[in-house]
């Protein structure tokens with residue numbers, strides 16, 4: 500048995516594509532009723548994630564593949580605006596947070612080491628980034644944009660919704676350092692552009708809305724809100740002009756002295772406002788000199804005087820974005836990934852009696868540099884289709900013995916309802932073309 504398995508794995512390495520029979524792809528048919536968010540149910544059923552504790556999830560192999568693609572999209576867009584990737588530790592000395600005045604935030608987890616020294620688990624990294632920014636000495640060293648993908652820990656009062664509100668999660672956070680407000684405005688605008696490109700590439704509909712600064716502090720902020728019914732935030736949208744805000748901002752603006760309700764008049768144009776539920780997937784803050792003044796991060800300006808660095812901070816949650824993509828897909832009627840972040844480029848289903856031909860098809864697709872998942876498990880066709888629907892890869896090639904007699908396989912695009920029988924020989928080229936679009 501063990502020997503056979505080892506031989507199979509050697510084969511797989513040479514094949515280059517993935518065989519479902521050899522992967523860890525657990526199914527979960529009966530998801531607990533307490534799991535309410537549709538994305539959480541779909542990700543549990545499809546074998547993408549498993550819960551470890553309240554607000555704590557493991558990304559299983561399929562989930563990790565999607566996560567890595569989301570991460571890579573963000574990385575490419577951060578690099579495109581001149582961001583430099585770093586890694587900062589999760590465990591941070593409490594004194595660092597004392598100096599910024601943030602050590603009493605209730606969401607912070609604290610730990611002590613064996614010598615009773617106190618540490619906080621970072622919920623963001625403004626303090627650490629500013630500590631390093633002390634090494635920026637001159638206006639000639641500016642601007643700087645640093646980013647990292649790092650674990651964050653938040654002692655949430657109510658973790659919920661699967662990946663929508665976690666206690667431990669990876670965030671892309673970036674920090675900009677400029678000589679003045681004009682420089683910060685430029686760094687901020689670059690991040691806005693980068694974020695729009697990220698969400699477009701992820702196939703995620705978002706509104707950029709004004710928001711309050713929350714625990715980050717600073718002079719102004721925007722949130723990126725993905726509309727979906729599972730969202731726990733409310734945003735206010737004007738359908739006739741560009742006015743968008745979260746409800747707190749809308750309420751605080753003088754014309755609306757009460758809770759904003761559907762049909763209230765827009766501050767900018769007077770037309771009626773719409774309220775939407777949404778998930779916050781990103782946020783950006785003009786911090787100004789709040790942290791640099793507190794931590795002594797100064798530089799020598801062009802006129803020779805010493806000034807505080809002017810700072811911005813910018814976050815995106817890759818796991819929350821991934822969950823929001825699911826929510827929006829499910830609201831459109833089907834759990835299917837955008838091609839750009841699907842766990843595999845193409846799903847090949849081997850029906851009974853067509854296993855060898857399906858393996859050959861998987862190999863030919865792999866030869867075209869596609870990431871291929873071959874479902875070669877010994878299951879009935881109906882189960883195979885249901886399992887594939889739970890995985891949600893948008894491109895599917897079904898290889899069955901009946902079609903093979905006529906020299907055809909079935910190609911299906913789950914994102915467009917395209918389904919057609921095509922000659923075996925032309926399928927690899929067509930699939931490669933669609934996948935690279």
Ligand SMILES: [Zn+2]
Nearest residue numbers: 737740765768
């Ligand atoms: Zn308006």
